[in-house]
Amino acid sequence: MKQLLFDLCRIGGVSGSEEPIAKFCAEKLSAFADTTIDKNGNVIATLGNANADKTILLDAHLDRIGFIVTSINENGFVKVASCGGIDVRVLSDAVLVSCSDEPVKGVVCCMPPHLSDGGEDKAAPIDKVWIDFGLPYEKVAEKIKIGDVLTFYGEPKELMNNRITAPALDDRCGIAALIRCAELIGKKELSYKVVILLSVQEETYGTGAKTGAYRINADEAIAVDVSFASQPDVSGQYAGVELAKGPMICISPILSKAMSDKLISVAKEKNIPFQYEPISGTTGTNADHISVTKSGVASAVVSIPQRYMHTPIEVIDISDVENTAALLAEYIIGGGAFND
CATH class of the missing domain: 3.40.630.10 (Zn peptidases)
Known part of the structure; x- marks a missing residue:
């Protein structure tokens, strides 16, 4: 099981x-x-x-639950909308992965606390979230298309006492x-x-x-x-x-x-x-x-x-x-x- x-x-x-x-x-x-x-x-x-x-x-x-790609800017950062009930509180340091034949991983951009004036302490709405795949626009566009879906990346893990997390x-x-x-x-x-x-x-x-x-x-x-x-x-x-x-x-x-x-x-x-x-x-x-x-x-x-x-x-x-x-x-x- x-x-x-x-x-x-x-x-x-x-x-x-x-x-x-x-x-x-x-x-x-x-x-x-x-x-x-x-x-x-x-x-x-x-x-x-x-x-x-x-x-x-x-x-x-x-x-x-997951995300659908809505746009890619000139620097290769990707915007998404939610598919299902996304809890935006868990997005600030999340790793996402594309649901494609050759999956690629990206991270949700977040403001370092050193550069924050405190306004970023609240969870950003989904339309303010950017995804960083670590690539310039030309490379991102080869791997990610408008309408592609992403989801949370995470390997299932066994906890103690017959419990698992995933x-x-x-x-x-x-x-x-x-x-x-x-x-x-x-x-x-x-x-x-x-x-x-x-x-x-x-x-x-x-x-x-x-x-x-x-x-x-x-x-x-x-x-x-x-x-x-x-x-x-x-x-x-x-x-x-x-x-x-x-x-x-x-x-x-x-x-x-x-x-x-x-x-x-x-x-x-x-x-x-x-x-x-x-x-x-x-x-x-x-x-x-x-x-x-x-x-x-x-x-x-x-x-x-x-x-x-x-x-x-x-x-x-x-x-x-x-x-x-x-x-x-x-x-x-x-x-x-x-x-x-």
Whole structure:
């Protein structure tokens, strides 16, 4: 699992440019399921009885946050706009890498404190950020084009206590959980169809979930994503969410109460650790799109606890990924929430 997570997090796949990660994931899933990539770039893997009347959909998103190149000045410095929710506070000394066949690295320009009057102490907005690739304009223009995408550079690293840190764990850890789930149920005799949707553009417009769920037309769906774990200075309900205490089962007005209740009962029955995530409105996940597809899809959300979301140093516990996969597999083996 650790190696799978590391491999997933090393691949590009900024929103709208998910081809490399889609190809990798399709190859992984093809060992357990009939797998295709649709015209929008979604990976769709089908298990169980393909001709069954009932379909359970499992979704995780392929894309990661990043940047799109908007201009290059005469000195070779590059301007970008954000693709997804970039935290500008972490940009001042970040290393970025192009998502190209021959990746090149650049650094975000920052003012030395010796030359600052204090105005630079606040995070600069994205339209004030410049990227330095260390090359003159002519060389930069050979390697970087307007419309190219960049993302945070960072090698995944193992921390102590079964934890890892990497950029893009949102939502590559969700993908890892679904690949593991496919392995767990791949040889089971199921009387219904299970479809894994690895969807594009969640961090921008949710395009992949909208079109993929419309095509699949499932009876019930579970979106697998990340949510907030406790860290210093976090207060409120997320102060009580811990790493290594299991996946978070969401309870929300937009979700199916029957599905949330069934996930909770399965976790209790199978002794799979879990945590509650009550949300008073929409969930901020693909479930918001899937639940209103066509005439509606009963939906649930299972999230992997994560620290430092949307930064180059996101942190998870590997056991939470394994337990997410186990919970999903047991839910599916039991027939889902509507198995009568």
